Amino acid sequence: MADLDDQLGHDLDAIRNDGLWRELREIESGQSSRINFGGCEFINFSSNDYLGLAAHPALGQAAQEAVEQFGVGSGASRLICGSLQLHHELETALAKWQGAEAALVFSTGFAATQGVVTSLLGRGDVVILDKKAHASMIDAAKLSGATVRVFRHNDVENLENILQWANAQGGRVLVATESVFSMDGDRAPLARIVELKERYGAWLMLDEAHAVGLYGPLGQGLATVDDLAGRIEIRMGTLGKAVGAAGGFICGSRQLIDLLVNRARSFIFSTAPSPVASAAARAGVELIQGAEGESLREQLWQRVEELRRGIESFGWKKTDEPSAILPLIIGGEDKALSVMEQLREMGLFIPAIRHPTVPRNEARLRVTVSSSHTGADVRALLNALGQAR
Numbered sequence: 493m494a495d496l497d498d499q500l501g502h503d504l505d506a507i508r509n510d511g512l513w514r515e516l517r518e519i520e521s522g523q524s525s526r527i528n529f530g531g532c533e534f535i536n537f538s539s540n541d542y543l544g545l546a547a548h549p550a551l552g553q554a555a556q557e558a559v560e561q562f563g564v565g566s567g568a569s570r571l572i573c574g575s576l577q578l579h580h581e582l583e584t585a586l587a588k589w590q591g592a593e594a595a596l597v598f599s600t601g602f603a604a605t606q607g608v609v610t611s612l613l614g615r616g617d618v619v620i621l622d623k624k625a626h627a628s629m630i631d632a633a634k635l636s637g638a639t640v641r642v643f644r645h646n647d648v649e650n651l652e653n654i655l656q657w658a659n660a661q662g663g664r665v666l667v668a669t670e671s672v673f674s675m676d677g678d679r680a681p682l683a684r685i686v687e688l689k690e691r692y693g694a695w696l697m698l699d700e701a702h703a704v705g706l707y708g709p710l711g712q713g714l715a716t717v718d719d720l721a722g723r724i725e726i727r728m729g730t731l732g733k734a735v736g737a738a739g740g741f742i743c744g745s746r747q748l749i750d751l752l753v754n755r756a757r758s759f760i761f762s763t764a765p766s767p768v769a770s771a772a773a774r775a776g777v778e779l780i781q782g783a784e785g786e787s788l789r790e791q792l793w794q795r796v797e798e799l800r801r802g803i804e805s806f807g808w809k810k811t812d813e814p815s816a817i818l819p820l821i822i823g824g825e826d827k828a829l830s831v832m833e834q835l836r837e838m839g840l841f842i843p844a845i846r847h848p849t850v851p852r853n854e855a856r857l858r859v860t861v862s863s864s865h866t867g868a869d870v871r872a873l874l875n876a877l878g879q880a881r
Contacts, residue, residue, distance in 0.1 A: 511825035512846055522547045525864040527841060534841035535869050537859045542816050543705055543780065543788045544864035545736025550779055551772040558771030566764035571753070574764030582774045583741070589777055590712055590729070591721055592743035596752050597773075599765050601701055601730040601740030602628040606635065607756030608697065608726055608742050609666070613638040617663040620654050622646065624676065626699060627849075629668045638663075648684045655692040665694035671714040672702040675850055675858060677817030682714060686723050697726040705734025706789060706816060711780040735780065737773035739765050792816060792863040795870055799861060802874040819845075820857040820877070828855035831880050838876040 507513055521528040523546035527536045545551055558578060568574035579597055586595035598604035609632035613619060619633040623645045633640045641658065643651040651667070658665045667689050669680045682698070689696045700713040708717040713729065715721040726748065731739040742752060752759060779785050796814050803810055808820055822828040828844035835842055835857070846855045859873070 540733040542734040554771040554775035555768045558767045562767035578770040590743045593746045594749040595743040603758035604740035606632040607758040611755040618658040622669040668697040670699040677815035695725040701730040704729040731773040735776040738769040788863040818859040834880045
């Protein structure tokens with residue numbers, strides 16, 4: 493057998509030759525609309541900190557108080573001795589916020605998705621995924637042992653054809669999709685998907701990672717805006733994006749949460765989330781529902797509209813509905829990297845997104861907007877894009 497490092501060297505050369513080389517960037521500041529990288533300051537249009545809460549004083553204060561009372565680590569899994577008061581308070585707040593019977597917090601959104609899919613499904617069952625579903629859904633579906641089928645992105649006719657086939661198989665059927673898609677920023681046709689899954693006796697898992705905090709008067713997400721939450725069996729959200737902290741959660745019926753506590757391996761065999769993160773997340777959830785949260789959403793959507801108007805003037809395609817995610821499709825990987833470097837030279841931080849995160853020849857700049865951006869920030873981005881083009 494070839495030497496390990498020799499073989500890895502060949503693998504790494506192939507990645508470089510395909511224009512897909514990645515490396516970690518050491519950010520020398522906290523998350524904000526401006527970050528320090530390589531000793532320089534950049535306007536940051538790459539973060540999922542949509543409401544600017546990651547460095548909010550209220551979350552910092554909650555984290556500090558949690559350290560004083562509970563320390564930094566949880567010490568064990570939730571089923572041993574790590575189920576701290578803060579975790580229970582956060583789950584109660586999440587369930588109330590989402591209008592659900594119960595909620596369960598995981599260390600990450602990835603772990604939440606893996607835990608729920610593998611707990612509910614197995615051999616003989618069927619998982620039906622949107623083609624652009626997040627990698628966590630794809631991996632969870634494969635890990636479950638269920639048969640995996642994929643429907644064309646947001647194509648409800650194709651979904652219905654697969655549901656008809658799955659309905660005849662005799663096992664459990666789960667449809668999984670995102671409400672706001674992470675790479676394109678577009679929305680799922682939720683009402684039609686809910687109607688179809690009910691017609692064919694399937695369950696629906698909805699990933700609201702890029703929607704919670706942003707949509708609706710209380711920032712609950714698209715399911716509540718469309719008055720569909722009560723008809724969706726499983727809703728997943730993240731605490732590390734608009735909420736400003738870290739972790740993921742599942743909300744649904746009391747029986748669903750009880751099953752996850754007893755069966756979800758990514759929950760059972762993981763050390764409980766840090767009390768620091770849980771306390772900060774609870775503060776974020778409370779802030780999002782108040783007057784300040786509403787004001788932050790208004791600021792966000794104002795910046796989004798300004799950017800959408802500018803993008804449209806350049807001829808770039810934009811989503812039908814406003815989104816904090818604006819994908820600027822460049823095409824080839826090398827070209828996307830070149831534009832990324834041009835923007836960086838002009839003081840803008842927007843990493844290029846390439847295969848396998850997106851399909852080949854659909855490399856892009858994934859621009860994300862935050863309420864902490866100013867109108868001047870948006871104008872600087874549009875000016876730089878004009879020069880780069």
